[in-house]
Amino acid sequence: MENILELRNVTKEYKNFTLDHVSFALPQGMIMGFVGENGAGKTTTIKTILDVVKKTSGEIYLFGQPIEQDSLQMHEDIAVVYDDCSISSFFKIKDVERMFKSFYKNWDTAKFNTLTERFELPGDKKISAFSRGMKMKLQLAIALAHNPKLLLLDEPTSGLDPIIRDEVLDMFLEFIQDETHSILFSSHITSDIEKIADYVTFIHKGKIIFCENKDDLLSHTGLLKIKPAVFEQLDHDSCIRYRKTLDHYEVLIKDRYAFQKKMPDAVIDRVTLDDIMLMYVKGETL
Numbered sequence: 001m002e003n004i005l006e007l008r009n010v011t012k013e014y015k016n017f018t019l020d021h022v023s024f025a026l027p028q029g030m031i032m033g034f035v036g037e038n039g040a041g042k043t044t045t046i047k048t049i050l051d052v053v054k055k056t057s058g059e060i061y062l063f064g065q066p067i068e069q070d071s072l073q074m075h076e077d078i079a080v081v082y083d084d085c086s087i088s089s090f091f092k093i094k095d096v097e098r099m100f101k102s103f104y105k106n107w108d109t110a111k112f113n114t115l116t117e118r119f120e121l122p123g124d125k126k127i128s129a130f131s132r133g134m135k136m137k138l139q140l141a142i143a144l145a146h147n148p149k150l151l152l153l154d155e156p157t158s159g160l161d162p163i164i165r166d167e168v169l170d171m172f173l174e175f176i177q178d179e180t181h182s183i184l185f186s187s188h189i190t191s192d193i194e195k196i197a198d199y200v201t202f203i204h205k206g207k208i209i210f211c212e213n214k215d216d217l218l219s220h221t222g223l224l225k226i227k228p229a230v231f232e233q234l235d236h237d238s239c240i241r242y243r244k245t246l247d248h249y250e251v252l253i254k255d256r257y258a259f260q261k262k263m264p265d266a267v268i269d270r271v272t273l274d275d276i277m278l279m280y281v282k283g284e285t286l
């Protein structure tokens with residue numbers, strides 16, 4: 001399987017923040033969820049891929065080729081959606097259509113119209129009168145209407161109500177159906193990532209903590225609650241992080257099936273992405 005996007009040791013140094021040797025690969029036909037707390041470096045990573053932010057060092061490969069500096073802003077095969085809408089607030093939908101039609105060779109007016117209708121975006125209002133959710137839907141319609149191969153989405157579902165969010169997630173799944181399209185999307189709504197992502201990449205303070213197959217991650221990782229006496233005897237290799245509460249310990253277990261064999265009586269709970277992130281950020285290593 002080819003990688004549609006690959007970052008190798010990408011670094012960006014700001015005064016008070018460093019994107020620190022970020023490496024991960026997104027295979028063709030896959031969706032990668034990009035998670036991390038506020039200020040972890042998700043937007044900076046996405047902007048670095050697009051060369052909107054100049055990387056300090058490292059390599060980025062798109063469609064198997066190293067990216068050419070300054071050539072990406074209007075790349076036909078890439079669409080970007082940021083969490084803030086930069087389209088002129090004086091425009092109406094027909095102006096947006098006219099502008100993007102002139103930018104993109106592969107622009108599909110029929111698709112754009114179908115999407116704006118599906119999203120119930122009003123043709124008679126200026127963008128300035130659009131709600132946050134409406135602006136997000138407009139950006140998604142633009143992104144999908146120029147038939148890109150790679151979608152880079154920064155918080156694409158924030159501000160959308162649950163019904164539209166569900167519809168948008170289904171559209172993302174439709175988008176990758178032919179196995180030649182891929183999506184990298186950052187989100188704080190981890191249930192969205194659990195629902196549609198094939199891979200999860202977790203960034204913390206500018207460093208990649210893991211990039212894993214989502215199903216493997218969620219099925220193998222487990223949460224163990226134990227008394228202090230049992231905690232003292234734990235095999236360190238099985239544990240990722242632990243937290244001490246008033247009367248017991250919570251331990252994030254790397255492979256709950258292997259661990260269960262070693263401790264058949266242990267009760268190991270399934271975890272969510274939120275549990276995993278919380279333990280990595282707040283927990284301690286053994």
Ligand SMILES: Nc1ncnc2c1ncn2[C@@H]1O[C@H](COP(=O)(O)OP(=O)(O)OP(=O)(O)O)[C@@H](O)[C@H]1O
Pocket residue numbers: 014015016017036037038039040041042043044045
């Ligand atoms: N132009 C800039 N100059 C200096 N520092 C910056 C600049 N842009 C971003 N940063 C810093 O880089 C860090 C990472 O920011 P970034 O926006 O990438 O985080 P994020 O993971 O997308 O956060 P959020 O989830 O809140 O959107 C922050 O500390 C931010 O202040």
